[in-house]
Amino acid sequence: MAAQGHRRGLDAQGYIEREGSLARVPYAFRTVVAAARDRVQDMFGARLDSAYLYGSIPRGTARVGRSDLDLLLSLREEPTDTDRADARVLEAALDKEFAEIDGVGTLLFSRTRLLSDLETHDLGWFVACLCTPLLGEDLAGHLPRYRPDTLLARETNGDLALLLPRWRERIATAADTDDARRPLVRSMSRHLVRTGFTLVMPRWNGWTSDLGEMTEAFGAYYPERAADLRGAAVRGYEPTGDSAVLRSYADDLGPWLAGEYARVHGVKAPRP
Missing domain, CATH: 3.30.460.10 (Beta Polymerase, domain 2)
Incomplete structure (x- = not known):
């Protein structure tokens, strides 16, 4: 919505x-x-x-x-x-x-x-x-009622750094076909867009699940990375099977976003 x-x-x-x-x-x-x-x-x-x-x-x-x-x-x-x-x-x-x-x-x-x-x-x-x-x-x-604050941001998406090694493993072991890579592109694209949005959510002061609106909110605070997230939003709806996209997620956009997230909000509480 x-x-x-x-x-x-x-x-x-x-x-x-x-x-x-x-x-x-x-x-x-x-x-x-x-x-x-x-x-x-x-x-x-x-x-x-x-x-x-x-x-x-x-x-x-x-x-x-x-x-x-x-x-x-x-x-x-x-x-x-x-x-x-x-x-x-x-x-x-x-x-x-x-x-x-x-x-x-x-x-x-x-x-x-x-x-x-x-x-x-x-x-x-x-x-x-x-x-x-x-x-x-x-x-x-x-359950309590929730505000779009830094606690919510940290606990929802403050674990991207832990996910990246798993992403790289999934990318490396996926069959070398567009059909095999397309679901990975879709899921990782959506995850990155949502993480980018929750990075800025407390400043934007709101919530949306619309990928396009998420990217616009993010781009207002990180214009240098706006194009990367806009591309991910498009692929979240219409995924390709491009292996270069997956590599860019695992080696560039993902690590940058994980580092910035930790700097701004901290790291999600460890799970057992």
């Missing part, structure tokens, strides 16, 4: 508003959302605490045949290998049956982790502000 005029995704008190809702789901995606809701309930049953949609579908900006379906499941216990396998089965079945979507992604976490102190300004914020309730209790009722 683009920022709402001068409010920039904030309510009258300056807190980040929840960005999606079931009412915003485009008509073309309502059948697949209903199917996902029913099948999540059937597959996970008593293991399920609650389920959410996130991404472009509940924001109302999804494109038929181009957008994926994103789900987050809160489980009563820590996810097991069986839970993950069931999620993959669910994803494959929905993706095969519904041409309206281009893939399904499912995040699995325990209720305890989502509501933990360590995750309050990362996964907790994600649930409270970026996820739309689909099934079960809405955990947002147990």
Whole structure:
């Protein structure tokens, strides 16, 4: 959702508003959302605490045949290998049956982790502000309200330096084809744009999930890197399979952004 005029995704008190809702789901995606809701309930049953949609579908900006379906499941216990396998089965079945979507992604976490102190300004914020309730209790009722401050910036994206070695490994081991590289370009492009945005989020004083608006906010503070982030935003929507792009992310834009992030906001609290 683009920022709402001068409010920039904030309510009258300056807190980040929840960005999606079931009412915003485009008509073309309502059948697949209903199917996902029913099948999540059937597959996970008593293991399920609650389920959410996130991404472009509940924001109302999804494109038929181009957008994926994103789900987050809160489980009563820590996810097991069986839970993950069931999620993959669910994803494959929905993706095969519904041409309206281009893939399904499912995040699995325990209720305890989502509501933990360590995750309050990362996964907790994600649930409270970026996820739309689909099934079960809405955990947002147990979480605080959030402002676009440096604490939120640090805890959401202050770990890019830790991700870069994994990115390089994924790039090195990917098949030498455009089809193999394209998903990497898409995911890394989006991650870099969002990290660039949250770098400037406290100064911009707002929230948006629109990649274009994120790059404009970033460019106002880092004009020397604006073109790099604009290119990443384009590839976040229309990814190429260019290996040179991936190398530039891992060896140039990524390291620069990680260093600047640590200088401005510090480093994300370590996870076990």
